[in-house]
Amino acid sequence: xxxxxxxxxxxxxxxxxxxxxxxxxxxxxxxxxxxxxxxxxxxxxxxxxxxxxxxxxxxxxxxxxxxxxxxxxxxxxxxxxxxxxxxxxxxxxxxxxxxxxxxxxxxxxxxxxxxxxxxxxxxxxxxxxxxxxxxxxxxxxxxxxxxxxxxxxxxxxxxxxxxxxxxxxxxxxxxxxxxxxxxxxxxxxxxxxxxxxxxxxxxxxxxxxxxxxxxxxxxxxxxxxxxxxxxxxxxxxxxxxxxxxxxxxxxxxxxxxxxxxxxxxxxxxxxxxxxxxxxxxxxxxxxx
Amino acid sequence: xxxxxxxxxxxxxxxxxxxxxxxxxxxxxxxxxxxxxxxxxxxxxxxxxxxxxxxxxxxxxxxxxxxxxxxxxxxxxxxxxxxxxxxxxxxxxxxxxxxxxxxxxxxxxxxxxxxxxxxxxxxxxxxxxxxxxxxxxxxxxxxxxxxxxxxxxxxxxxxxxxxxxxxxxxxxxxxxxxxxxxxxxxxxxxxxxxxxxxxxxxxxxxxxxxxxxxxxxxxxxxxxxxxxxxxxxxxxxxxxxxxxxxxxxxxxxxxxxxxxxxxxxxxxxxxxxxxxxxxxxxxxxxxxxxxxxxxxxxxxxxxxxxxxxxxxxxxxxxxxxxxxx
Numbered sequence: 362x363x364x365x366x367x368x369x370x371x372x373x374x375x376x377x378x379x380x381x382x383x384x385x386x387x388x389x390x391x392x393x394x395x396x397x398x399x400x401x402x403x404x405x406x407x408x409x410x411x412x413x414x415x416x417x418x419x420x421x422x423x424x425x426x427x428x429x430x431x432x433x434x435x436x437x438x439x440x441x442x443x444x445x446x447x448x449x450x451x452x453x454x455x456x457x458x459x460x461x462x463x464x465x466x467x468x469x470x471x472x473x474x475x476x477x478x479x480x481x482x483x484x485x486x487x488x489x490x491x492x493x494x495x496x497x498x499x500x501x502x503x504x505x506x507x508x509x510x511x512x513x514x515x516x517x518x519x520x521x522x523x524x525x526x527x528x529x530x531x532x533x534x535x536x537x538x539x540x541x542x543x544x545x546x547x548x549x550x551x552x553x554x555x556x557x558x559x560x561x562x563x564x565x566x567x568x569x570x571x572x573x574x575x576x577x578x579x580x581x582x583x584x585x586x587x588x589x590x591x592x593x594x595x596x597x598x599x600x601x602x603x604x605x606x607x608x609x610x611x612x613x614x615x616x617x618x619x620x621x622x623x624x625x626x627x628x629x630x631x632x633x634x635x636x637x638x639x640x641x642x643x644x645x646x647x648x649x
Numbered sequence: 650x651x652x653x654x655x656x657x658x659x660x661x662x663x664x665x666x667x668x669x670x671x672x673x674x675x676x677x678x679x680x681x682x683x684x685x686x687x688x689x690x691x692x693x694x695x696x697x698x699x700x701x702x703x704x705x706x707x708x709x710x711x712x713x714x715x716x717x718x719x720x721x722x723x724x725x726x727x728x729x730x731x732x733x734x735x736x737x738x739x740x741x742x743x744x745x746x747x748x749x750x751x752x753x754x755x756x757x758x759x760x761x762x763x764x765x766x767x768x769x770x771x772x773x774x775x776x777x778x779x780x781x782x783x784x785x786x787x788x789x790x791x792x793x794x795x796x797x798x799x800x801x802x803x804x805x806x807x808x809x810x811x812x813x814x815x816x817x818x819x820x821x822x823x824x825x826x827x828x829x830x831x832x833x834x835x836x837x838x839x840x841x842x843x844x845x846x847x848x849x850x851x852x853x854x855x856x857x858x859x860x861x862x863x864x865x866x867x868x869x870x871x872x873x874x875x876x877x878x879x880x881x882x883x884x885x886x887x888x889x890x891x892x893x894x895x896x897x898x899x900x901x902x903x904x905x906x907x908x909x910x911x912x913x914x915x916x917x918x919x920x921x922x923x924x925x926x927x928x929x930x931x932x933x934x935x936x937x938x939x940x941x942x943x944x945x946x947x948x949x950x951x952x953x954x955x956x957x958x959x960x961x962x963x964x965x966x967x968x969x970x971x972x973x974x
Contacts, residue, residue: 441930597854
């Protein structure tokens, strides 16, 4: 026992009960369990950026480690002058754009977008969480989390079975979103090889991981900073509760666009939970 | 081999060990397994390494520095606004005491924040005692205690890095910092008080790090101020040492503190006029941080320029300087 104490510390010390239980299991042939001895299948290849699918037979709703449902307001404590008002033409500050993006941005013409019925170009999935407004999150069904926005009146559907689907959908402002409750890096299983004296770092994840593809080209900002149809959007939703009781989620948004960006465009946006939908204010998209 | 030896195939001999041997082996294996699978006190995501900041939010404010009078997005109290209005940018050139004043740990995370994180391990039990961070700006090194120690009493020393403790909430590290010296929220005179408590939530997603920062300051803020910033893993990053020397830059009589008396600062409307913004929005305040403020705010006093003129391309310090004007 002293050896164990010295080796692994007070909190990880093996208790007599633990030793007895395991000895009994070994003697009766019940230990190690088959799941531990069985060769762990190698993770199946997934499309680039696609999250691991939710455990078979368990729904996204049933495995939710946190509750993201409800009404939430985006609090504009960052990027105020690029979000609360339409930025000036040619303002690309903070966005890692390339020369092509700047050329496109300099040609921004909101009247043309209005005439084309494309007022929602700055309300697509890569931009919508950054738009000031409120979101209403509900479970549409056991494997679909729905995010509605009052600004631009958009609807996002996050599909917890999306990773297993053959996606054959028309590109849209909100695209196709595959969701998963993020697991710790390399999973929660014990390390490979010889697991004695080493445990897996990482605890059960609480983050919602979303990958969105099939996007209709649009704007990262209202002043025409473009993203292309090749954009892949990675998002992580992290829930946190503060000492004053306020509930928040922060969504980290990583936009990858090989056409218009020189590297990933990373922002994180903070939403505070509201008691009800009394401040819900549906407003159509505007191009200006 | 004796007469009573039972001849069995080799594989059967390997598969049917003697009971005594099996029992002792079982106990030994059980002890190993208990040691191996017991949960450590602080299971954790690994935040150690070299992190480079993504200046994709508020880049002009964080890199070259904020415009005078830009209080946008801050739930400022009236007292904090009055104090910020008195600020004169010559202050850091004239007042030696301000020249090498370090960033506090909360401002440092928002400011020029290349970051190194490493762990301090207790060699006797392999538990994490603390995380340490280093940021080159002012050579700021910070300790985040992970060993459940309490915060010191209020009369204990206040420092620029403060006293930080961390706890795990799932895959998120939550850090509480107290005992911070008064400093600034923005480098244009928006001050922070030594009464503030800073809560951080660190979340790692692949090679990205998001840190959510909650400032609670009963003096300077009217409600908790929540922001979040992002880093990406950059193992090749080599951080430099920082040096700062006091050097009078602007001749002025001893004891001079450049300032503006209330109502006399002529620079406070520049930011609104340069960017075509409603002037009341640039004054900050909690009300301005919520979407419905857009319906209340007035039109800009000065018509917005037709095209961006300042810091139009700005994601790195070099970018920002090249495209500053």
